[in-house]
Amino acid sequence: MTEFKNSAVKSMVVMRKAFRTIDSRVSGTFRDFDLTPAQFSVLDVLYAKGPMRIGELISSILSTSGNMTIVIKNMEKNGWIKREVSDDDGRVYIISITRKGRNIIEKALPAHIQAVEETFSILTPEEQEQLIGLLKKFKTLNE
Known part of the structure; x- marks a missing residue:
C-alpha cells in the first residue's frame, strides 16, 4: 500500500473513499423506486424548484451526467x-x-432523506456544520 506524504493528495483520496461509501449507502433508495441517481436528481430538483431550462x-x-x-x-x-x-x-x-x-419523488424522497440522515449520524451536528464549512471552501476555486 502506498503511503501518502502529501496531505493534499491524501485528503483527496480520503474524501473520494468517503464519498463512495456514502454514495453506496444511500443509492439503494433510488433503486427501490427503479430510479437511477440522475433520474432521482432531476425529479428532486424539479420538485423543489419548479420548471427550468435544460x-x-x-x-x-x-x-453529474454526460448523458442528460x-x-x-x-x-x-x-x-x-x-x-x-x-x-x-x-x-x-x-x-x-x-x-x-x-x-x-414524494415516495422516494423520505426514504432517501432517512438514509442520508442515518449515514451522517456518525458525525455530531457540530461536525456536520464543520464539514459543510470546509467543503464550501472549494467553491472559491470556480470564482
Missing part, C-alpha cells in the same frame, strides 16, 4: 417529466415534473 437543470442536479439528454428523453417517455418549448425563446426547452413524477 441548462439550469444540469447545473442544479447533484449527480438521454436521461431526460427516457424520463419523458416514462411520463415523469415534460419538455416544452419556451414561450420566450423557441430554441429553449423548459423541463417540468408531471403528476406521475411528483408521485414518485
